[in-house]
Amino acid sequence: MGGNCRSIWEQRSQVVFRGGIPDADEVFQNAQLWSWLWLKHKTNGFTYAFSDWLLNPNHRLSAVI
Numbered sequence: 237m238g239g240n241c242r243s244i245w246e247q248r249s250q251v252v253f254r255g256g257i258p259d260a261d262e263v264f265q266n267a268q269l270w271s272w273l274w275l276k277h278k279t280n281g282f283t284y285a286f287s288d289w290l291l292n293p294n295h296r297l298s299a300v301i
Contacts, residue, residue, distance in 0.1 A: 242270055243263045243270060
């Protein structure tokens, strides 16, 4: 899923070009959000709320694959 790579790339850019501090929690949270958004818009039958996705993404993912 592109969101995971995007989260890492954005964090890298923040650190390298804007003097940011690496934040693994932020990368993980962004990856969760982008993964959910991607599935929501690209997968038929994916009707899970973001809060449900956060609680158990593996269960939700197995339901649509």
